[in-house]
Structures are given as structure tokens and as C-alpha cells.
Amino acid sequence: MITWIIEWMNVSTTPVDGFDQVVLTAGWRCNAVDGEVSATVYGSVGFPQPSVDGEFTSFDQLTEDVVLGWVWDNGVDKAEVETNLNNQLDSLLNPPVVTPPLPWVSE
Secondary structure, eight states, rough: OEEEEEEEEEEESSOBBBSSSSSEEEEEEEEEEEEEEEEEEEEEEEEOOTTTSSOOOGGGOOHHHHHHHHHHHHTOOOOHHHHHHHHHHHHHHHHSOOOOOTTTTTT
């Protein structure tokens, strides 16, 4: 199972082009779990300043889904991250290289 979350947001304390509490940056995390095995990728992404001609959602109206959409629209490749996590899980579940005990050492 793959789960995306927003962990934090940096927000302006002064108006930006007439808009209050503009989200400047968000920290995201993507978790993948398969049974007892898990993998995580995290990062942050900056957002362009709002435009008076564009849409603006006030801070108190934001949802995690909206901000995740911004994350994916601003340089984070959702499919690539999820593929990489699935590959990490596969490597953990089916290691391509192992370190067995030496055959001449008794346990």
C-alpha cells in the first residue's frame, strides 16, 4: 500500500501580491508497505507565487489532496516515486545479494 502525506508547509507571514498566508514550500513523504516491510521517500517542493489572474485557495480552505496536487504539478513525478518505492520493496522482499554464513564456520 502506498500513502502520500504532507508533513509541513512554509507560509508567508506578509502578503504576497495581495494574498495572505501564501504557501511557499511543502514537505511531502511517500510511504510504501508490504506486510512487515516498508520503504519511504521524502522531499520538499517550492511553489510559484500566486497570480492575480489565477486561482487562489485561502490557507484555511486547503486540503492535503489540494497540496499534494501542487506537489505533483511542480516537479514531483508521482508515478516515478511510486515505482521506485515498489522496486525498493521488491529488493527488500527478494534481496538480489545476500550475505550467508561462511560454510566453514560452525554455528
